[in-house]
Amino acid sequence: MNDDKEAGKAGKSSIKTLQCSNLYEYLKTLSPAVIDRLYTYPIICLAIYRDLPVVAKHYVIRILFVEQPVPQAEANEVTQVLSDLRVWHETSIPGGLPAWELNPVFKKNFKNSLLGGGRTWGIKANLETDSKARDVDYLDKYAMERWECVLHYMVGSKQQEGISVDAVRVLLHAGLMRQDDEDGSPVITKEGFQFLLLDTAEQVWYFMLQYLDTAASRNLDLVNCLAFLFQLSFSTLGKDYCADGMTEEMLTFLQHLREFGLVYQRKRKGGKFYPTRLALNITNRDSSGLAAQRKDGFVVVESNYRIYAYTDSNLQVALIGLFAELLYRFPNMVVGTLTRDSICMALRSGITADQIVNFLRLHAHPRLVAKGPPILPPTITDQINLWEKERDRFGCSDGILYSQFLSHSDFSILRDFAQEHGLLVWQNDQKKNHGRQFWWL
Amino acid sequence: MVKVTRGTLVKCDPAMKEFLIHLDETMAIGTKFIIEDLDEQHLFIQTDAIETLMARVDDLMDKISFPMTEKS
Numbered sequence A: 001m002n003d004d005k006e007a008g009k010a011g012k013s014s015i016k017t018l019q020c021s022n023l024y025e026y027l028k029t030l031s032p033a034v035i036d037r038l039y040t041y042p043i044i045c046l047a048i049y050r051d052l053p054v055v056a057k058h059y060v061i062r063i064l065f066v067e068q069p070v071p072q073a074e075a076n077e078v079t080q081v082l083s084d085l086r087v088w089h090e091t092s093i094p095g096g097l098p099a100w101e102l103n104p105v106f107k108k109n110f111k112n113s114l115l116g117g118g119r120t121w122g123i124k125a126n127l128e129t130d131s132k133a134r135d136v137d138y139l140d141k142y143a144m145e146r147w148e149c150v151l152h153y154m155v156g157s158k159q160q161e162g163i164s165v166d167a168v169r170v171l172l173h174a175g176l177m178r179q180d181d182e183d184g185s186p187v188i189t190k191e192g193f194q195f196l197l198l199d200t201a202e203q204v205w206y207f208m209l210q211y212l213d214t215a216a217s218r219n220l221d222l223v224n225c226l227a228f229l230f231q232l233s234f235s236t237l238g239k240d241y242c243a244d245g246m247t248e249e250m251l252t253f254l255q256h257l258r259e260f261g262l263v264y265q266r267k268r269k270g271g272k273f274y275p276t277r278l279a280l281n282i283t284n285r286d287s288s289g290l291a292a293q294r295k296d297g298f299v300v301v302e303s304n305y306r307i308y309a310y311t312d313s314n315l316q317v318a319l320i321g322l323f324a325e326l327l328y329r330f331p332n333m334v335v336g337t338l339t340r341d342s343i344c345m346a347l348r349s350g351i352t353a354d355q356i357v358n359f360l361r362l363h364a365h366p367r368l369v370a371k372g373p374p375i376l377p378p379t380i381t382d383q384i385n386l387w388e389k390e391r392d393r394f395g396c397s398d399g400i401l402y403s404q405f406l407s408h409s410d411f412s413i414l415r416d417f418a419q420e421h422g423l424l425v426w427q428n429d430q431k432k433n434h435g436r437q438f439w440w441l
Numbered sequence B: 001m002v003k004v005t006r007g008t009l010v011k012c013d014p015a016m017k018e019f020l021i022h023l024d025e026t027m028a029i030g031t032k033f034i035i036e037d038l039d040e041q042h043l044f045i046q047t048d049a050i051e052t053l054m055a056r057v058d059d060l061m062d063k064i065s066f067p068m069t070e071k072s
Helices: A003-012 A023-028 A032-038 A042-051 A054-063 A077-084 A104-115 A136-155 A165-173 A190-196 A200-213 A222-233 A248-260 A289-293 A314-323 A340-348 A353-362 A366-371 A378-391 A408-420 B014-025 B047-063
Strands: A088-093 A097-102 A177-179 A186-188 A272-275 A299-301 A306-309 A325-329 A334-337 A394-403 A424-432 A435-440 B003-012 B034-039 B042-045
Touching (some): A023 A077, A042 A104, A054 A077, A054 A088, A054 A097, A077 A088, A136 A190, A136 A200, A136 A248, A136 A314, A165 A177, A165 A186, A165 A248, A190 A314, A200 A222, A200 A248, A306 A314, A314 A340, A340 A353, A340 A378, A340 B047, A353 A378, A378 B047, A394 B047, A424 B034, B003 B034, B003 B047, B014 B034, B014 B042, B014 B047
Antiparallel strands (some): A088 A097, A325 A334, A394 B003, A424 A435, B003 B042
C-alpha cells in the first residue's frame, strides 16, 4: 500500500476528523505580509516566543542582541520552524556562507516586549476600583454559561436563549453546522459532533480560528483582532480592564468576545471589561492554566456497559445521549447504557470511537480516576473500538485498471512507471485469464 | 489491446468478499456492480455502488449481532 492509496482512502471515506491545529500551524497558514504585520505588536512577538520549542527559544534569545547575521549551523526541524514563522530568514555573510538573520521587525518589537520602551502595549488596566467588582468564581461561571449557550445551540436544545446571527455564521462557516436542505435552518454536521466532544479550551481555540477566518467579512482586521486576543491572553484573571481608547472596530470585536464568554462586561457601554479564563487559555492551551479550571468529572462507566452521569446540565445529558441509550433521568443524574445500536448511531453520525473513549475518559468521575489506571473498564474501550472496526470492513480507493496487456514488457514498463511515481496500488503479474492486470490511481 | 477501466478497488477479507459476490450474483442492489474479481482480497467494482454497499454491510452486521443488554 502506498501513500497515494492512503490519500485516496481519506478522500473516499466520508468521515473527516476535525483538525485542531496549534498556534504554530495556524500562523504557518497566514501570508507572509500578515505575519510581518503581526510582528509589529510586541505582545504577539512575546506570545510566539513563548510558544516556540525550547531549542528555538535559545536560538532567538542568543542572537537577539547580535547585530549581524550569524553563520548557519545545520538545518533541522527547529530552524525550519523559525523560518516558517518568519522569525528569521536566510541571508549570506561576506565569504558566501549561508547565515541566519532575525526578522528586523520581530527583533525590534521582541526587544521592546522584553525590555520595555516604545509606545505602551497591552490593554490598559482600569485605575479606579470597580464598585461592583466580580471575583474569579463569578467570571468562570459566566464564561462557561456563555460558552455552553453556543454548544446548546448546536445540539439544538431549546431551553437556552439563542445566539446571535454572527455566531451562527461562524458555525456555518466552520462546517460545524450546515443549512438544512428543507427549511434552511442550521443543523449540526459530523464535524459538529466531533467538536462537541473536544474539551473546552480546544473548542474555543478552534472556534476562534474559524471566527478569525471570517473576520474580514465583518470589517474586522485580522491582525488587530489577533493582537487583541493575545493581549487578553496576557491579562490577569479577575482584574478589570479599561475599554476607553479602543477603536470602534475593536469594540465590535469585544462585543463578539463578550457573547462567547471570553470577556465579561456588565454593560455594553460600561467602558470596562474582565477577561475570563476562556480568553486567558486561548494561546497556551497546553499549560496548566486549564487544569485548574477543569471541573470534576461526572461520568461513571461500569463494565456492564452502564453509564451513570451525575449532572443536571441538559447539555451534558445531550452529549451523553449522542452515543448512549438513556434509560432513566433523575434531577441530578442520568443512567444510560452503551449498546451496539447507540454506538453505531454515533459512528454513523461521524463521531469516531476514539473521540467517544476520550470524552468518557476526560469526564470520568473522580472515583473512577482514583481506581485507575485504566480509568475506563478495558472491556468497554475495546468493545467500542471493535464496533467501529466492524463497520470498516473494506477499504476503497478510486483508480483505473489496466488489463489484458499484450506482452510482459508492456506490463512491466507501465508498472515501473507507476511505481516510480507512487501511483501503484495493486498489481498482479501472474498469467490469468485476462493476462496481467495492475492498478493505477 | 490494453483494456482501461475506471472504478474502485476494494480491499477486504475473503469473507466480506464472498458477501459482496453474493450481493452481486443475486442482484441485491438492482444491478451487477463487480467489474473484475482480482484476487482473494481485492475486487474491482463500480464507484457509484459503494454507498449502497456500505449500507448493506451495515445491515448485515446489524443482523448478525446479538444485543447483550436486555431492554428494560
